[in-house]
Amino acid sequence: MAGKLKVALVGNPNSGKTSLFNQLTGLNQQTANFPGVTVERHTGFCKMSDGSIAEITDLPGMYSLYPRSLDERIVAEFLLNHRSKDCPDVVVVVADATNLKRGLLLLTQIVDIGLPVVLALNMMDQAAKAGINYDLHKMQQLLGVRVIPTNARTGYGVDTLKQALLQTHTATQQPVYALDNDVLAVVKELREKTGVDNDYEAYQLLEQPVIPSFLSDDEKEIVQSLKKKYNLFPGKYHGAETIQRYGFIQDLLDQVTIRKADEEWKRYTFRLDRILTHRIYGYVIFLFILLLIFQSIFSWATLPMDWIDTLFASLSNYLSNNLPEGPLTKLLADGIVPGIGGIVMFVPQIAILFAFISILEESGYMARVVFIMDKIMRKFGLNGRSVVPLMSGVACAIPAILSTRMIDNWKERLITILVTPFMSCSARIPVFTILIALIIPEETVLGVFNLQGLTLMGLYLLGFFAAIGSAWVLKKLLRSAERSYLLLELPPYRMPRWNNVGITIFDKTRSFVVEAGKIILAISIVLWVLSSYGPSSQMKEAEMRARGEAAELQLAEDELQDKIAAYQLEQSYAGKIGKAIEPIIKPLGYDWKIGIALLTSFAAREVFVGTMATIYSIGSRADDENTIKSRMQQEINPDTGGPRFTFATGLSLLLFYTFAMQCMSTLAVVYRETQSWKWPLLQLVFMSALAYVSALVAYQYFA
Ligand code: GDP
């Protein structure tokens, strides 16, 4: 063989590719991007037993050759481009032995495109623990490829795998998927015109959702015209193909599985499942668990949230008292520290929520929830797995959107990503609380229900209905030929592994703090600059005016400072921007001050209360909500002479904050997950429009 042996590691996400890669290459590795895209390509070198060197590539995880993401498309093209100098000589399909079906689906596809394959049956230790055992010899015969049991954590089987790499050749087996006769005609024509040497490979070139970029312009032309001539579209035969492949795999597993997981837990699991997935009790229990979770989030988190709030308030106080006076101190004490405090405050809620979610997942219950919710969610273009992101969205949309990676149907995942921000996240709580306190009387209805609490719940429900309503609309609008199946194995119930729970909590909280933190920090600096500076003559004049009035009223020093701040705010750049947008928001019942808060909270909605506090000249001194509240209550609308925050204005703001997409960090995460600006922009425009219209209707109706 001329040159190095090129080996590619392919497999489902989390099957152990990277662990195996590390076992094979040690520290001998490097990272580069695939040409033209930001998908990482890890390569490394491995010394073989015959002294030669093999070049190993670790590829992003994939479920099948039909890509659902950019990552997967890059891998699919990498495997389909047989003429490239990078085309692997051997593909190692890494499969999780405890969950073989999906790994084998990918394996049969790669065998069918004619690449030499070795199967690394990984996680053999886990399989053994679960009591699963396979007849490897038989598996090898039926698949026509070498099967090597491995444990990528300990390195067990790696030497045997290396041996096998040196002896691999293309399987001589019949393809697993027999192409339809009418497809065979197209495939034959394509093969004649382009010299592709394998039926299924040619078929893949025709069925890829995007015509592979490695084809020459002429070849793309040929593919295009053949698709047209024979009326092919991506996904036309996926259903048939998946059914055939799984049929083959089920057959194979029936023959090679020697010992299934032992039966004792099965009986136990079966009994529990009869209740937990019951047509009625299943839902009742789930609803009850949901209630418990929300109740805990709100009751347990209050205390630590108060601590954090106080801590940051005193830190900010400490800084302004102990650092030399000047703009830098002000920026730190009034801008950055409160800004960071505003993020860290939500950590307890997020931690509690993810503690619950991860316990439910670890115990095996979440798979049942996915199962019972699937049918309902499907009506709205979502899928059973969307339950987790939607639930997480109540704490924060960022970790929620990250958790949509479990949804493998692209359309359903996209819809889940797009509607999740409608779920009322914890950043809306401070806004809701203060506005509700302003406009809803503290009354009890029907003896037990607190009117303010009911309003809060109503807003959460409104967000939820907006989410599933828009999901339904998106389902009708988005075209997708990809059909979706819920391939779900119900795992046994077991005690959660607590260190996994800990890791999940840490991971999700960190991603929230870091993702949201970056943006909020930047915004709080920008906001601070914009509201502290303005045309200098006007700022001076504002100060003089405040001093004059203060002298007349004989105000104390700190009241004077508040007055100066308030007058200067109006002249600041932020004030000018607020005034510029006033005509647009006036029909909603807002003035320029609310306008500033609205604008700043497009970066992060929780900024609203802070901005209001600054605007109503409370400064960073007291974080006491009563003070903000009473200032807001006293605010006069010069047009009516009555209070600014009437029921109509308050309601209009509440609706605005329920629907509007006011979180730059979420938009950034959506961009990262969808790899396109199209979706975050669509989300921003749609949600803002809905927010504007509902706020408008509410204000005009009640004013
Ligand atoms: P990748 O997504 O395919 O690259 O998978 P990783 O190599 O990142 O592995 C996912 C997880 O499975 C990691 O926590 C590994 O430590 C673990 N893992 C990988 N191989 C094995 C194995 O053979 N046995 C066990 N018990 N864990 C494994």
Ligand code: MG
């Ligand atoms: Mg990996």
